[in-house]
Amino acid sequence: MDFDFTTFPVLETERLTLRALNLEDTKAIFGLRTNKEVNEFIDRRTPKNLSEARAFIDLITKLAANNKGVFWVLESKNNHQLLGTIGLRNFEDEEDYAEIGYEIHPDYQERGYMNEAFEEILQYGFKEMSLKTIEAFTHKNNTASKALLEKHAFVFQPERTDEGFVNNIVYRLAVSGS
Numbered sequence: 001m002d003f004d005f006t007t008f009p010v011l012e013t014e015r016l017t018l019r020a021l022n023l024e025d026t027k028a029i030f031g032l033r034t035n036k037e038v039n040e041f042i043d044r045r046t047p048k049n050l051s052e053a054r055a056f057i058d059l060i061t062k063l064a065a066n067n068k069g070v071f072w073v074l075e076s077k078n079n080h081q082l083l084g085t086i087g088l089r090n091f092e093d094e095e096d097y098a099e100i101g102y103e104i105h106p107d108y109q110e111r112g113y114m115n116e117a118f119e120e121i122l123q124y125g126f127k128e129m130s131l132k133t134i135e136a137f138t139h140k141n142n143t144a145s146k147a148l149l150e151k152h153a154f155v156f157q158p159e160r161t162d163e164g165f166v167n168n169i170v171y172r173l174a175v176s177g178s
Contacts, residue, residue: 003091003129005064011072011124013116018072018086021060025073028082029053037106041139043165063089074104074117083108086117088125088134096132098125102145109144118152126175133174137162140169149173 011018021029030053032038034046047053063069069089073082084104091098100121104114125131136154138145146169150156154171162168 003067003070005067005070008064009070009124009128011120012077013120015077016083016113016116016120017075017077018117018120019075020064021057021071021073021085023054023057025082026050026053026057029057029085032082032084032103032105035105038103041142041145042103043167060087072117072121074113076113083113084117086114086121088121088129088131096130098129098131098134100125100134100136114148115151118148122152122173131175133172135173136171137165137168138171139167141167146171 008020030047030050033053039046047056060071064071069087071085071087074084074086076083084102086102088098088100102114122134125134136149149171152173154173157170157172160170162170
C-alpha cells in the first residue's frame with residue numbers, strides 16, 4: 001500500500017467540502033478539540049492554547065506529507081464553517097487496513113453531516129486506496145458513534161480490545177472476501 005497524499009484528495013458531497021486542514025483552521029480546531037461534548041467520549045490531551053492547536057495542525061500535515069495518514073476537515077459549502085474532522089491512519093500494508101477517526105462539533109450533530117462525510121470517506125478508502133478493512137475504535141457509551149458505524153455496516157468485534165483504552169470498543173468493516 002503505497003499512498004501519495006502530496007496532492008491532497010479534496011472530496012465533495014452534497015453539502016460538504018472535505019479538504020486538508022490548514023493554519024487558517026487554528027481557532028476552529030482549538031474550539032473543536034477543547035469542546036467538552038466532543039471530548040466526552042475521547043481520551044486525549046486537549047490543547048491549552050492556539051499554539052498547541054497549531055502544533056496539532058503541523059502534526060497532521062506531516063502525517064499526510066509522509067503518507068502515514070489522511071485527515072479531512074468537514075467544511076460547509078453553505079457558509080465555509082469547519083464542522084468537524086474525519087481521517088484514515090494507522091495503515092497496515094499486509095492487511096490493506098486503516099483506522100477511521102471522526103469528530104463533529106455539537107452545533108452540527110444530528111444533521112446528517114457526519115453520515116455524508118462517512119459515505120464519501122469509506123468510498124474513497126475502499127475504491128481509491130484499495131483498502132480491504134477499516135476499523136473504528138469508539139467509546140462503549142458513545143451511542144451516536146455506534147449508531148453511525150452500524151448504519152454503515154460496521155460490525156462490533158467483542159473479542160477485540162483497544163490497548164490502553166479500556167472503555168473503547170472495536171468495530172470493523174471489511175469488503176467481501178476479507
